[in-house]
Amino acid sequence: MPLSSSNDTQWALWEVFLQEDEGAPHIHAGSLHAADAEMAIQNARDVYARRGPVKSIWVVPSEEITATTPQDNDSFFDPAEDKVYRHPQFYKVPKGVRGV
Amino acid sequence: MNENDDKLKDEKLKTALFNYLLGLGDDLLILGHRLSEWCGHAPVIEEDIALSNIALDCLGEANAFLQYAAETEGRGRSEDDLAFFRDAIEFKNFQMVELPNGDFAFTVARQFLFSSYSFILFGELQKSRLPKLASIAAKSFKEVKYHLRHSVEWVLRLGDGTEESHYRMQHALDELWMYTGELFLDEGLDRVLIENGFVPESLKLKPLWQERVNEVISRATLLIPTEDSHMARGGRKGIHTEYLGHLLSEMQILARSYPGAKW
Numbered sequence: 001m002p003l004s005s006s007n008d009t010q011w012a013l014w015e016v017f018l019q020e021d022e023g024a025p026h027i028h029a030g031s032l033h034a035a036d037a038e039m040a041i042q043n044a045r046d047v048y049a050r051r052g053p054v055k056s057i058w059v060v061p062s063e064e065i066t067a068t069t070p071q072d073n074d075s076f077f078d079p080a081e082d083k084v085y086r087h088p089q090f091y092k093v094p095k096g097v098r099g100v
Numbered sequence: 101m102n103e104n105d106d107k108l109k110d111e112k113l114k115t116a117l118f119n120y121l122l123g124l125g126d127d128l129l130i131l132g133h134r135l136s137e138w139c140g141h142a143p144v145i146e147e148d149i150a151l152s153n154i155a156l157d158c159l160g161e162a163n164a165f166l167q168y169a170a171e172t173e174g175r176g177r178s179e180d181d182l183a184f185f186r187d188a189i190e191f192k193n194f195q196m197v198e199l200p201n202g203d204f205a206f207t208v209a210r211q212f213l214f215s216s217y218s219f220i221l222f223g224e225l226q227k228s229r230l231p232k233l234a235s236i237a238a239k240s241f242k243e244v245k246y247h248l249r250h251s252v253e254w255v256l257r258l259g260d261g262t263e264e265s266h267y268r269m270q271h272a273l274d275e276l277w278m279y280t281g282e283l284f285l286d287e288g289l290d291r292v293l294i295e296n297g298f299v300p301e302s303l304k305l306k307p308l309w310q311e312r313v314n315e316v317i318s319r320a321t322l323l324i325p326t327e328d329s330h331m332a333r334g335g336r337k338g339i340h341t342e343y344l345g346h347l348l349s350e351m352q353i354l355a356r357s358y359p360g361a362k363w
Contacts, residue, residue: 011144032146033144033145033146034146035257036257038253039253039257042150042249042250042253043146043147043149043150045246046146046149046150046153047146047149050153
Protein backbone atom coordinates (compact mmCIF):
# COMPACT_ATOMS: atom_id res chain seq x y z
CA MET A 1 0.00 0.00 0.00
CA PRO A 2 1.68 3.22 -1.08
CA LEU A 3 1.57 5.84 1.64
CA SER A 4 1.14 9.48 0.83
CA SER A 5 2.70 12.25 2.85
CA SER A 6 0.37 13.94 5.32
CA ASN A 7 0.06 17.23 3.50
CA ASP A 8 -0.83 15.45 0.28
CA THR A 9 -4.59 15.53 -0.22
CA GLN A 10 -4.48 13.32 -3.28
CA TRP A 11 -4.93 9.60 -3.23
CA ALA A 12 -2.02 7.49 -4.42
CA LEU A 13 -1.32 7.32 -8.15
CA TRP A 14 -1.71 4.01 -9.99
CA GLU A 15 -0.64 2.96 -13.48
CA VAL A 16 -3.22 1.05 -15.50
CA PHE A 17 -2.43 -1.75 -17.96
CA LEU A 18 -5.09 -3.31 -20.19
CA GLN A 19 -5.12 -6.61 -22.01
CA GLU A 20 -7.38 -6.68 -25.05
CA ASP A 21 -7.20 -10.37 -25.94
CA GLU A 22 -6.37 -13.67 -24.28
CA GLY A 23 -2.61 -14.01 -24.40
CA ALA A 24 -2.00 -10.46 -25.61
CA PRO A 25 0.37 -8.31 -23.56
CA HIS A 26 -1.01 -5.88 -21.00
CA ILE A 27 -0.47 -2.43 -22.47
CA HIS A 28 -0.12 0.77 -20.47
CA ALA A 29 -3.33 2.80 -20.80
CA GLY A 30 -2.69 5.66 -18.40
CA SER A 31 -2.86 6.48 -14.70
CA LEU A 32 -5.40 7.45 -12.07
CA HIS A 33 -5.78 8.19 -8.38
CA ALA A 34 -7.35 5.69 -6.00
CA ALA A 35 -7.46 4.97 -2.29
CA ASP A 36 -6.35 1.36 -2.65
CA ALA A 37 -5.88 -1.47 -5.16
CA GLU A 38 -9.52 -2.59 -5.31
CA MET A 39 -10.71 0.97 -5.92
CA ALA A 40 -7.96 1.45 -8.50
CA ILE A 41 -9.28 -1.57 -10.42
CA GLN A 42 -12.82 -0.19 -10.30
CA ASN A 43 -11.72 3.27 -11.37
CA ALA A 44 -9.65 1.75 -14.17
CA ARG A 45 -12.74 -0.07 -15.39
CA ASP A 46 -14.69 3.21 -15.47
CA VAL A 47 -11.95 5.43 -16.86
CA TYR A 48 -10.20 3.14 -19.36
CA ALA A 49 -12.24 0.03 -20.03
CA ARG A 50 -15.70 1.25 -21.00
CA ARG A 51 -15.12 1.20 -24.72
CA GLY A 52 -13.58 -1.55 -26.73
CA PRO A 53 -12.84 -5.06 -25.61
CA VAL A 54 -10.89 -5.63 -22.41
CA LYS A 55 -10.04 -9.05 -21.04
CA SER A 56 -8.01 -8.08 -18.02
CA ILE A 57 -6.79 -5.06 -16.05
CA TRP A 58 -3.61 -4.63 -14.00
CA VAL A 59 -3.07 -1.72 -11.65
CA VAL A 60 0.34 -0.96 -10.20
CA PRO A 61 1.26 1.76 -7.70
CA SER A 62 3.14 4.35 -9.76
CA GLU A 63 5.84 4.66 -7.13
CA GLU A 64 6.70 0.96 -7.55
CA ILE A 65 7.89 1.62 -11.09
CA THR A 66 11.59 2.19 -11.68
CA ALA A 67 12.27 3.97 -14.96
CA THR A 68 15.27 4.97 -17.02
CA THR A 69 16.22 8.62 -17.05
CA PRO A 70 16.62 10.73 -20.20
CA GLN A 71 20.35 11.17 -19.40
CA ASP A 72 20.79 7.43 -19.95
CA ASN A 73 19.33 7.55 -23.40
CA ASP A 74 22.46 7.75 -25.54
CA SER A 75 24.21 4.89 -23.78
CA PHE A 76 21.06 2.81 -23.32
CA PHE A 77 19.24 3.23 -26.57
CA ASP A 78 21.79 4.13 -29.21
CA PRO A 79 20.09 3.07 -32.43
CA ALA A 80 21.57 -0.11 -33.81
CA GLU A 81 21.22 0.53 -37.52
CA ASP A 82 25.00 0.42 -38.00
CA LYS A 83 25.41 -2.72 -35.87
CA VAL A 84 24.31 -5.51 -38.14
CA TYR A 85 25.33 -8.15 -35.58
CA ARG A 86 22.42 -7.03 -33.35
CA HIS A 87 19.83 -8.05 -35.88
CA PRO A 88 18.88 -11.64 -36.61
CA GLN A 89 18.96 -11.10 -40.34
CA PHE A 90 21.20 -14.05 -41.26
CA TYR A 91 18.61 -16.68 -40.47
CA LYS A 92 16.10 -18.24 -42.80
CA VAL A 93 12.63 -18.34 -41.28
CA PRO A 94 11.15 -21.79 -41.85
CA LYS A 95 8.01 -21.94 -43.98
CA GLY A 96 4.87 -22.21 -41.94
CA VAL A 97 6.02 -19.79 -39.25
CA ARG A 98 3.48 -17.00 -39.09
CA GLY A 99 3.43 -13.65 -37.44
CA VAL A 100 7.14 -12.92 -37.46
CA MET B 101 -45.14 -14.60 -29.70
CA ASN B 102 -45.54 -17.16 -26.95
CA GLU B 103 -48.68 -18.08 -25.01
CA ASN B 104 -47.84 -15.55 -22.31
CA ASP B 105 -47.63 -12.72 -24.80
CA ASP B 106 -51.06 -13.84 -25.94
CA LYS B 107 -52.39 -13.50 -22.41
CA LEU B 108 -51.50 -9.82 -22.56
CA LYS B 109 -54.47 -9.24 -24.83
CA ASP B 110 -56.40 -9.44 -21.59
CA GLU B 111 -57.03 -5.82 -20.57
CA LYS B 112 -56.61 -6.38 -16.83
CA LEU B 113 -53.29 -8.14 -17.24
CA LYS B 114 -52.08 -5.54 -19.70
CA THR B 115 -52.82 -2.66 -17.32
CA ALA B 116 -51.16 -4.53 -14.46
CA LEU B 117 -47.99 -5.10 -16.47
CA PHE B 118 -47.97 -1.52 -17.74
CA ASN B 119 -48.07 -0.20 -14.17
CA TYR B 120 -45.39 -2.61 -13.01
CA LEU B 121 -43.03 -1.64 -15.83
CA LEU B 122 -43.63 2.04 -15.11
CA GLY B 123 -42.55 1.46 -11.52
CA LEU B 124 -39.30 -0.20 -12.59
CA GLY B 125 -38.61 2.35 -15.30
CA ASP B 126 -39.40 5.34 -13.09
CA ASP B 127 -37.09 4.14 -10.30
CA LEU B 128 -34.20 3.95 -12.75
CA LEU B 129 -35.04 7.17 -14.57
CA ILE B 130 -35.25 9.24 -11.39
CA LEU B 131 -32.19 7.63 -9.79
CA GLY B 132 -30.25 8.11 -13.04
CA HIS B 133 -31.20 11.77 -13.04
CA ARG B 134 -30.13 12.22 -9.42
CA LEU B 135 -26.78 10.54 -10.09
CA SER B 136 -26.23 12.72 -13.14
CA GLU B 137 -26.39 15.76 -10.83
CA TRP B 138 -23.00 14.67 -9.46
CA CYS B 139 -21.38 15.22 -12.84
CA GLY B 140 -18.65 17.79 -12.25
CA HIS B 141 -19.24 17.81 -8.48
CA ALA B 142 -17.87 14.49 -7.22
CA PRO B 143 -14.97 14.55 -4.74
CA VAL B 144 -12.47 13.32 -7.34
CA ILE B 145 -12.53 12.98 -11.10
CA GLU B 146 -12.45 9.16 -10.99
CA GLU B 147 -15.62 9.16 -8.88
CA ASP B 148 -17.18 11.74 -11.17
CA ILE B 149 -16.71 9.28 -14.01
CA ALA B 150 -17.93 6.32 -11.95
CA LEU B 151 -21.15 8.05 -10.85
CA SER B 152 -21.82 9.33 -14.36
CA ASN B 153 -21.31 5.82 -15.71
CA ILE B 154 -23.80 4.41 -13.23
CA ALA B 155 -26.22 7.22 -14.12
CA LEU B 156 -25.98 6.31 -17.80
CA ASP B 157 -26.54 2.63 -17.03
CA CYS B 158 -29.67 3.54 -15.05
CA LEU B 159 -31.00 5.71 -17.89
CA GLY B 160 -30.36 2.91 -20.38
CA GLU B 161 -32.24 0.45 -18.19
CA ALA B 162 -35.05 2.97 -17.66
CA ASN B 163 -35.27 3.42 -21.41
CA ALA B 164 -35.72 -0.32 -21.95
CA PHE B 165 -38.41 -0.71 -19.27
CA LEU B 166 -40.32 2.41 -20.34
CA GLN B 167 -40.16 1.35 -23.98
CA TYR B 168 -41.66 -1.99 -23.00
CA ALA B 169 -44.28 -0.17 -20.90
CA ALA B 170 -45.25 2.08 -23.81
CA GLU B 171 -45.50 -0.92 -26.11
CA THR B 172 -47.65 -2.79 -23.57
CA GLU B 173 -49.97 0.17 -23.20
CA GLY B 174 -50.41 0.27 -26.97
CA ARG B 175 -51.77 3.79 -27.15
CA GLY B 176 -49.06 5.25 -29.32
CA ARG B 177 -47.05 6.81 -26.48
CA SER B 178 -43.26 6.49 -26.66
CA GLU B 179 -40.75 6.04 -23.85
CA ASP B 180 -39.95 9.75 -24.16
CA ASP B 181 -43.62 10.67 -23.75
CA LEU B 182 -43.67 8.63 -20.57
CA ALA B 183 -40.47 10.19 -19.25
CA PHE B 184 -41.13 13.81 -20.08
CA PHE B 185 -44.88 14.30 -20.30
CA ARG B 186 -46.16 12.85 -17.06
CA ASP B 187 -46.52 14.82 -13.81
CA ALA B 188 -45.28 13.81 -10.37
CA ILE B 189 -48.57 12.19 -9.40
CA GLU B 190 -48.28 9.80 -12.35
CA PHE B 191 -44.74 8.73 -11.45
CA LYS B 192 -44.51 5.40 -9.67
CA ASN B 193 -40.92 5.39 -8.42
CA PHE B 194 -40.02 4.64 -4.82
CA GLN B 195 -39.46 7.76 -2.75
CA MET B 196 -35.87 6.77 -1.95
CA VAL B 197 -34.60 7.53 -5.43
CA GLU B 198 -36.04 11.05 -5.61
CA LEU B 199 -34.38 12.26 -2.39
CA PRO B 200 -31.75 14.96 -2.90
CA ASN B 201 -28.19 13.64 -3.15
CA GLY B 202 -26.97 14.93 0.21
CA ASP B 203 -23.26 14.30 0.71
CA PHE B 204 -21.21 11.61 -1.01
CA ALA B 205 -21.95 9.15 1.82
CA PHE B 206 -25.70 9.63 1.37
CA THR B 207 -25.52 9.03 -2.38
CA VAL B 208 -23.39 5.93 -1.84
CA ALA B 209 -25.67 4.59 0.90
CA ARG B 210 -28.76 5.09 -1.26
CA GLN B 211 -27.04 3.37 -4.18
CA PHE B 212 -26.03 0.49 -1.95
CA LEU B 213 -29.55 -0.05 -0.55
CA PHE B 214 -31.20 0.32 -3.95
CA SER B 215 -28.65 -1.73 -5.93
CA SER B 216 -28.87 -4.53 -3.35
CA TYR B 217 -32.61 -4.55 -4.02
CA SER B 218 -32.18 -4.38 -7.82
CA PHE B 219 -29.62 -7.18 -7.72
CA ILE B 220 -32.12 -9.52 -6.06
CA LEU B 221 -35.11 -8.33 -8.08
CA PHE B 222 -33.44 -8.61 -11.49
CA GLY B 223 -31.99 -11.95 -10.48
CA GLU B 224 -35.56 -13.17 -10.00
CA LEU B 225 -37.02 -11.32 -13.01
CA GLN B 226 -34.59 -13.18 -15.28
CA LYS B 227 -36.86 -16.18 -14.65
CA SER B 228 -40.01 -14.29 -15.67
CA ARG B 229 -42.39 -16.13 -17.96
CA LEU B 230 -42.45 -13.05 -20.15
CA PRO B 231 -39.42 -13.48 -22.42
CA LYS B 232 -39.01 -9.76 -23.02
CA LEU B 233 -39.10 -8.89 -19.33
CA ALA B 234 -36.63 -11.70 -18.62
CA SER B 235 -34.21 -10.43 -21.25
CA ILE B 236 -34.29 -6.78 -20.14
CA ALA B 237 -33.77 -8.00 -16.56
CA ALA B 238 -30.80 -10.13 -17.61
CA LYS B 239 -29.11 -7.23 -19.33
CA SER B 240 -29.77 -4.91 -16.39
CA PHE B 241 -28.60 -7.54 -13.91
CA LYS B 242 -25.11 -7.47 -15.42
CA GLU B 243 -24.88 -3.71 -14.92
CA VAL B 244 -26.37 -3.81 -11.43
CA LYS B 245 -23.68 -6.26 -10.32
CA TYR B 246 -21.14 -3.53 -10.95
CA HIS B 247 -23.22 -0.78 -9.32
CA LEU B 248 -23.51 -2.95 -6.25
CA ARG B 249 -19.80 -3.68 -6.16
CA HIS B 250 -18.97 0.01 -6.45
CA SER B 251 -21.32 1.07 -3.67
CA VAL B 252 -20.44 -1.83 -1.34
CA GLU B 253 -16.74 -0.98 -1.55
CA TRP B 254 -17.51 2.62 -0.61
CA VAL B 255 -19.81 1.68 2.27
CA LEU B 256 -17.01 -0.49 3.67
CA ARG B 257 -14.35 2.17 3.27
CA LEU B 258 -16.37 5.06 4.63
CA GLY B 259 -17.92 3.01 7.42
CA ASP B 260 -14.62 1.52 8.50
CA GLY B 261 -12.65 4.66 7.70
CA THR B 262 -12.09 7.83 9.69
CA GLU B 263 -14.27 9.04 12.52
CA GLU B 264 -15.92 11.54 10.19
CA SER B 265 -16.54 9.12 7.32
CA HIS B 266 -17.97 6.57 9.79
CA TYR B 267 -20.32 9.16 11.24
CA ARG B 268 -21.48 10.35 7.82
CA MET B 269 -22.14 6.83 6.55
CA GLN B 270 -24.06 5.87 9.70
CA HIS B 271 -26.07 9.07 9.47
CA ALA B 272 -26.88 8.38 5.81
CA LEU B 273 -28.11 4.85 6.56
CA ASP B 274 -30.22 6.10 9.47
CA GLU B 275 -31.78 8.80 7.28
CA LEU B 276 -32.50 6.41 4.42
CA TRP B 277 -33.85 3.50 6.41
CA MET B 278 -37.46 4.72 6.51
CA TYR B 279 -37.50 4.64 2.71
CA THR B 280 -36.56 0.95 2.48
CA GLY B 281 -39.91 -0.40 3.68
CA GLU B 282 -41.88 0.27 0.52
CA LEU B 283 -39.45 -1.73 -1.63
CA PHE B 284 -41.14 -4.87 -0.31
CA LEU B 285 -44.79 -3.86 -0.05
CA ASP B 286 -46.04 -4.61 -3.56
CA GLU B 287 -48.23 -1.53 -3.20
CA GLY B 288 -50.47 -0.94 -6.17
CA LEU B 289 -49.37 -4.26 -7.68
CA ASP B 290 -52.04 -6.39 -9.25
CA ARG B 291 -51.36 -9.89 -7.91
CA VAL B 292 -52.41 -11.32 -11.22
CA LEU B 293 -48.81 -10.72 -12.35
CA ILE B 294 -47.44 -12.91 -9.57
CA GLU B 295 -50.03 -15.62 -10.19
CA ASN B 296 -49.01 -15.82 -13.84
CA GLY B 297 -45.33 -16.14 -12.97
CA PHE B 298 -44.53 -12.81 -14.65
CA VAL B 299 -43.01 -11.14 -11.59
CA PRO B 300 -41.73 -12.25 -8.17
CA GLU B 301 -43.45 -11.34 -4.92
CA SER B 302 -41.48 -8.52 -3.32
CA LEU B 303 -42.12 -9.71 0.20
CA LYS B 304 -40.21 -12.90 -0.62
CA LEU B 305 -37.21 -10.84 -1.70
CA LYS B 306 -36.99 -9.06 1.63
CA PRO B 307 -35.05 -11.68 3.66
CA LEU B 308 -32.51 -12.03 0.84
CA TRP B 309 -32.06 -8.27 0.74
CA GLN B 310 -31.87 -8.02 4.51
CA GLU B 311 -29.20 -10.69 4.71
CA ARG B 312 -27.04 -9.06 2.05
CA VAL B 313 -27.42 -5.55 3.43
CA ASN B 314 -26.88 -6.51 7.07
CA GLU B 315 -23.72 -8.40 6.22
CA VAL B 316 -22.16 -5.36 4.54
CA ILE B 317 -23.30 -2.91 7.22
CA SER B 318 -21.77 -5.10 9.92
CA ARG B 319 -18.53 -5.53 8.01
CA ALA B 320 -18.35 -1.76 7.67
CA THR B 321 -18.49 -1.52 11.51
CA LEU B 322 -21.83 0.28 11.24
CA LEU B 323 -25.10 -0.31 13.08
CA ILE B 324 -28.15 -1.67 11.31
CA PRO B 325 -30.95 0.87 11.77
CA THR B 326 -33.92 -0.40 13.77
CA GLU B 327 -36.72 -2.28 12.05
CA ASP B 328 -39.54 -0.61 13.89
CA SER B 329 -38.97 2.93 12.67
CA HIS B 330 -41.74 4.63 10.73
CA MET B 331 -41.67 3.61 7.07
CA ALA B 332 -42.58 5.94 4.22
CA ARG B 333 -44.81 4.48 1.54
CA GLY B 334 -46.87 5.38 -1.48
CA GLY B 335 -44.33 5.89 -4.26
CA ARG B 336 -45.85 3.14 -6.40
CA LYS B 337 -49.22 4.88 -6.06
CA GLY B 338 -47.95 8.29 -7.12
CA ILE B 339 -47.47 9.67 -3.61
CA HIS B 340 -44.14 11.47 -3.45
CA THR B 341 -41.92 13.71 -1.38
CA GLU B 342 -41.77 17.43 -2.07
CA TYR B 343 -38.57 16.85 -4.04
CA LEU B 344 -39.93 15.01 -7.06
CA GLY B 345 -41.77 17.99 -8.55
CA HIS B 346 -38.60 20.09 -8.54
CA LEU B 347 -36.61 17.27 -10.07
CA LEU B 348 -39.17 16.81 -12.85
CA SER B 349 -39.34 20.49 -13.67
CA GLU B 350 -35.63 20.39 -14.38
CA MET B 351 -35.63 17.00 -16.09
CA GLN B 352 -38.63 17.74 -18.31
CA ILE B 353 -38.19 21.38 -19.20
CA LEU B 354 -36.39 20.82 -22.47
CA ALA B 355 -38.82 18.26 -23.82
CA ARG B 356 -41.77 20.41 -22.78
CA SER B 357 -40.34 23.66 -24.15
CA TYR B 358 -39.40 22.11 -27.48
CA PRO B 359 -41.72 19.17 -28.06
CA GLY B 360 -40.24 16.73 -30.53
CA ALA B 361 -36.78 18.29 -30.28
CA LYS B 362 -34.05 16.04 -31.69
CA TRP B 363 -30.35 16.01 -30.93
